[in-house]
Amino acid sequence: MQKSEQEFLSELDKSLWNAADRLRANLDAAEYKHVVLGLIFLKYVSDSFDERRSELERQFRDKDHEYYLGEDEELIHQELETRDFYTEKNVFWVPALARWKTIQDNATLPPGTKIQIKNGKTTEYEFRSINKLIDDALEKIESENDKLKNVLEKRYAQRGVDSSVLIGIINNVVGKIPFQHASLHAKDILGHVYEYFLGQFALAEGKKGGQYYTPKSIVTLIVEMLQPFKGRVYDPAMGSGGFFVQSERFIEEHKGRLGNISVYGQESNPTTWRLAAMNMAIRGIDFNFGKGPANTYSNDQHPDLRADFVMANPPFNMKEWKAGVKDEDPRWKFGIPPENNANFAWLQHMFYHLAPNGSLGLLLANGSMSSNTNNEGEIRKKLLTKDHIECMVALPGQLFTNTQIPACIWFLTQNKNARDTASGRKLRDRSGEVLFIDARNLGYMKDRVVRDFTSEDIKKIVSTYHNWQEGKDYENIAAFCYAAQLEEIAKHDFVLTPGRYVGAAEQEEDGEPFEEKMQRLTGQLKTQFEEGVKLEGEIRKNLAGLGYEL
Structure with missing residues (x-):
């Protein structure tokens, strides 16, 4: 990204968040998040619609364009309300009631006012409150766009947000998002704002926020290592869809085609599931998130999926996870996960959904690399002896806003044989070998x-x-870093902690002989002791002058 673009987005972040935070009033971050993000989505689809509408109007008035309609203003207006002109360009159809200008212009009307809505024909709408207007606008958008069915959070009236706060957000926060820039596309600006707000809410919410937000640098790291250039991408604990967004960026940066990947996800939290769906919709990414929010363990929404890339950051060390899950579940290929910790349930679920040449990257707590309790050690041993573990990365502390639990990344693959990847890389045969990377000192x-x-x-x-x-x-x-053979790992009882293998950094020799160094250091120590005695004498003397004695 160019420096001017970075500066533009940075200033935008700061001004929008400051304005949003001032308007938060008595709403906690968990509630406020949905209020703001829903309005950002509404503004974006409306602006995208208006952009397409302006383009069409220019074409209708251009004598050299195939869509030229002459000087018939009534016909032009009717054609501007033709749904197919928008959907053919993958622009959501936005009914007149849901357009941002309608919402912003009527936000402060007194209850009971009748609004005249013109969209080819004139209809009347009774304004009851700005909260109800937003709910009705979202309902209209959802009913007119199949991809958004049951996706939008239509609970502004139910939340009881103070109308003055809502009007402030509409006019001073969301209404100020500029979706036009010399070199940035509207969806890039909106996507950046959306992601930034997700991160800020994660900080504000603490542990709750971390349920759906993974730090961008960690997502970037996993995506860059796996390179999801072509094929099916799956996240069984998708949160707000960060891995999918970063996959899109990776493809664009490497001049690929977004249509070369298909996105599959699952999420149990209904509001977070909607956030993810909105996140995909604003970027134009086709997605399959199942029939709705569902528990990954007991209600797998993609039972037949075999993905080329699987990436996830599930909750660490989840205890109560096994309700409705049988011990003979076919996913437990390497052993039955313990009931009091879901780490190896996540790992095996993801591995089960890998295609023959598929690879996965999974964030887990550090304990997963060494624990031998409740069958975890046996599962880890089988994964190693079957030669599916490719790389282990130990991460530094304090990367997450929601937990201080030390974390690592597991990289597994179905196939370590030599092959060509979709991104054009030629992989050698890595059979019987595991790479360990200790990144704890980075960052x-x-x-x-x-x-x-x-x-x-x-x-x-x-x-x-x-x-x-x-x-x-x-x-x-x-x-x-260190590349270890399986025989060497077996000698360490199949423990996968990188620190065991990479060793310590060699200390630079300073060239000073040992005897001379010891003589110099003991001389310095003696001098320091003498200074200490002098200081003690001075302190005693000063205290005595004050009438105190040690």
């Missing part, structure tokens, strides 16, 4: 509580992994 403190990766950190990890896979320019680096 920087973004603020007082949250650590983040730089782009250089991500490049270092990704290039190490890819070079090892391809067998070029790779070498073990003490305290950072």
Whole structure:
């Protein structure tokens, strides 16, 4: 991204969030999130509709264009309300009641006012409150667009948001989002704002926010390592859909076609499921999130899916997960996961859904790399002996807003044999080998509580992994990376903690002989002791002058 674009988005982030935060009043972040994000979505689909409408009007008035309609204003107006002109360009059809201008112009009307809505024909709408108007607008959009069925959060009246707060958000926050920029597309601006607000709400909500938000740098790292260039992409704990968004960016940056991937996801939380669907809709990504929100363990929405790429950040160490799940479930190919920890249930569920050449990246708590309780050690051993574990990455602490639990990334594959990838890379045969990367010393403190990766950190990890896979320019680096054979891992009782394998960094020799160094250091210590005695004498003297004695 160009510097001017970064500066534009950074200033936009700051001004929008400050305005939004001032208007929060008595709403907690969990409620406020849906209020703001729903309005952002409404503004975006309306602006996209208006942009297409302006384009059509220019064409209808252009004598050289095939759509030219002459000077007939009534005909032009009727044609501007023709639904097919919008849907053919993948623009959502927005009924007149739901257009942003209608909402913004009528937000402060007194209850009972009759609004005249003109869209080819004139209809009357009774304004009861701005909350009800927004609910009705979202209902209209949903009923007119099949992709949005049961997706939008139509509960503004039910939430009882103060109308002055809502009007403030409409006029001073969402209404100020500029979807026009010299080099950024409207969906890029909207997507950035949407993602930024998700992150800010995650910080505000603490643990609750972390249920749906994965730090962007971690998502980027996993996507860059797996390179989902073509095929089916699946996230069984999708939250707001961050892995899908980053996959889209990866494809665009590498000059690929977004149509080359198909997106599958699952989420149990109804409001978060809707957030993810909205996130896809604003970016024009086709998605299959099942029939609705559902529990991944007991109600798999994609039982026959075999995905080329599986990526997820499920809740760490989830305890009560096994209700309605049988021990003989075909997903438990490597062993029955313990009832009090879902880590290896997630891992095996994801592996079960891999295609023959598929790969997965999974965030888990560090305990998953070494725990031997309740069959976890046996599951890990079988995954290793069957040669499906490809890479383990230990992460630094404080990367997550919702937990301080140390985390790692597991990378598994169905096939370690030599092959060509969809992105054009040639993988060597990695059979019997696992790469360990210790990234705990990477990153920087973004603020007082949250650590983040730089782009250089991500490049270092990704290039190490890819070079090892391809067998070029790779070498073990003490305290950072090490390629271990399965026999070596077996000697460590199949524990997968990278620190066990990468070793410690070599200390640089300073060239000073040991005897001379010891003599110098003991001399410095003696001097410091003497200084300490002098200081103690001075302190005693000063205290005595004040009438005190040690």
